[in-house]
Structures are given as structure tokens and as C-alpha cells.
Amino acid sequence: MYKIQSTISQKITFSGIGLHSGQPVKITLLPEGPNKGIGFLYNSKKIKALWKNAEISQLCTKIKKNKLFISTIEHLMSALFGLGITNLTIKTNSSEIPILDGSAKDYIDHILKLGVKKQNTKNKVIKIKKKVSYQKENKFIGIYPNEDNKLIIDYSIDYKDEYIKKQKYIYVHSFENYQKIYLARTFCLHKDLEKIFAMGLAKGGTLDNAIVVSGNKILNQGGLRYKNEFVKHKVLDCIGDLYLSGYKINGNVICKEGGHEMNLMLLKEIFKNQDNYEIIDA
Numbered sequence: 001m002y003k004i005q006s007t008i009s010q011k012i013t014f015s016g017i018g019l020h021s022g023q024p025v026k027i028t029l030l031p032e033g034p035n036k037g038i039g040f041l042y043n044s045k046k047i048k049a050l051w052k053n054a055e056i057s058q059l060c061t062k063i064k065k066n067k068l069f070i071s072t073i074e075h076l077m078s079a080l081f082g083l084g085i086t087n088l089t090i091k092t093n094s095s096e097i098p099i100l101d102g103s104a105k106d107y108i109d110h111i112l113k114l115g116v117k118k119q120n121t122k123n124k125v126i127k128i129k130k131k132v133s134y135q136k137e138n139k140f141i142g143i144y145p146n147e148d149n150k151l152i153i154d155y156s157i158d159y160k161d162e163y164i165k166k167q168k169y170i171y172v173h174s175f176e177n178y179q180k181i182y183l184a185r186t187f188c189l190h191k192d193l194e195k196i197f198a199m200g201l202a203k204g205g206t207l208d209n210a211i212v213v214s215g216n217k218i219l220n221q222g223g224l225r226y227k228n229e230f231v232k233h234k235v236l237d238c239i240g241d242l243y244l245s246g247y248k249i250n251g252n253v254i255c256k257e258g259g260h261e262m263n264l265m266l267l268k269e270i271f272k273n274q275d276n277y278e279i280i281d282a
Helices: 074-083 105-114 190-198 229-245 260-271
Strands: 004-008 012-017 024-031 038-042 045-048 062-065 068-071 088-092 116-122 124-128 132-136 139-144 151-158 166-172 187-189 211-214 248-256 277-281
Touching: 004 024, 012 105, 038 068, 045 062, 045 068, 074 105, 074 229, 132 260, 139 260, 151 229, 166 229, 187 190, 187 229, 190 211, 229 248, 229 260, 248 260
Parallel strands: 038 088, 124 248, 151 248, 187 211
Antiparallel strands: 004 116, 012 024, 024 088, 038 045, 062 068, 124 277, 132 139, 139 248, 151 166
């Protein structure tokens, strides 16, 4: 699936609401030719989905070019990575990508239904050659070389609460394994909502697009989709953020108490020195 480049077989449209803006959003995924990469088109201007265009943002992943920005791209980027899609333009009428159900489910299901188109061009991957890491207080993320030519993510969280508590998940990237995490939804603690609202965020958040944890229970009807849905969603986010490298990455990622900022800082550390990596044929 990942050895040659691919796009989608036809345009696909998604409509929903922005998680943080609360505004209606419509996006259209448009097929692209080989070596075009992933890009977002907004107000007739294109922003490449690359770490160089990313900036630290609250509770989401944001790319920016001049005064134009597009946020909450992580779930869509994760879905594209999971499907091995390398060339695509996402046309949007808003500065925020729709949250849909809070996971990558709708993106994966609709793209698979309409089809992925293989392109007769070799794919490239990033091979990690040296250990690279970043630490901030109790948060840590690092990536290490491996000989298996795979992306492996070892993710740990500890919310020190009554419900989520400690969770750990080791993910070895393949589409088969991605299907075991792509339903995992974004989440928050009920006690943090007042602070989040005060920041002007989560205006579009509902129990239909996020898990809300209150004390020793969740408020969502139907319960969890996975027993360890919280850490699986963190892995889903991490995959989407790492795709801002522009390529699939082969290496062992270890992350403790991470998030979007840590993922972005790891990319910056990787590309700070060309001795850290090489770009090779998949």
C-alpha cells in the first residue's frame, strides 16, 4: 500500500462543524498527480501540509502561510497517512476542518467507498538515522532508528484522574493496524471545559464529536469504542501530525504525556540536522 504514490479516484465532499469555531464547514478532497503532496486550498491560496508551515496551537494542529491559517487538520491527515494517500488537495470554505464524529472514521469510510487510485510513481520515506528527542517538563517524545523499515509508536498517558488513569499502547504502522485505532475519538475532562471555553475554544464541541469524562464515568451514551480509546486517539493524532513531515517516517517513536505541540517539536528537531535522517525509496 505504501510503496507507490496514490491519490483518490474522484472528488469527495464532507460537511460538518468546526470543533473550536463552531462554524459550518464544507471541504472537498480533489485528486492530484504524482509528487504533488498534500495541500489545503482556502480563499484561492494553497498551504502545503508541511511542518515548516505548522505553528504551535491550542488543542489542535494548525498550518499557516502569511495571515492565512487552517486548523484542526490532524484527523484528516491521520486518515490520509493510514490510507497511504500522498497526493491530494483539500479545498475548504473555512479556516477549520470539520470535526465530524471526532475520529478518522468518516474520512476513512468515505474514501474507501469511492476508491483510492494508485499512481505509477515510487513513494519516498524518511528513514531515521540517529536518536532525536524533545522534552518539556514531564512530557517527552523521541524517535530512534530501527532496522524493520516501519513506524512504531509507543505511547503512554497518565491523566491522574478517576477514569482514564494510565494507558499505554504500542502501534506498528500498517493499514490493518490503523483499522484498530481509527474509530478513537477526541476527548476532554469535564472539569477542564470551563477553562477551554474561556479560551474561546470548543464552540462546536458536543457529545456527538467528543468524549467527555466526568469523575469516574463518561457522559456519552453508548460508552467507549475501545477499552483504551483515549491512548488510541493520542496515537491517531500523533500519526496525523507526523505526516506533516511530507512522508511516511520509519523509526521508533516513544511518547509520554505528549500532544500536538510535542509532535511538532519532534519534527522540528528531526529536520534541524540532515544527519538525523535520509529520504529513500519506500
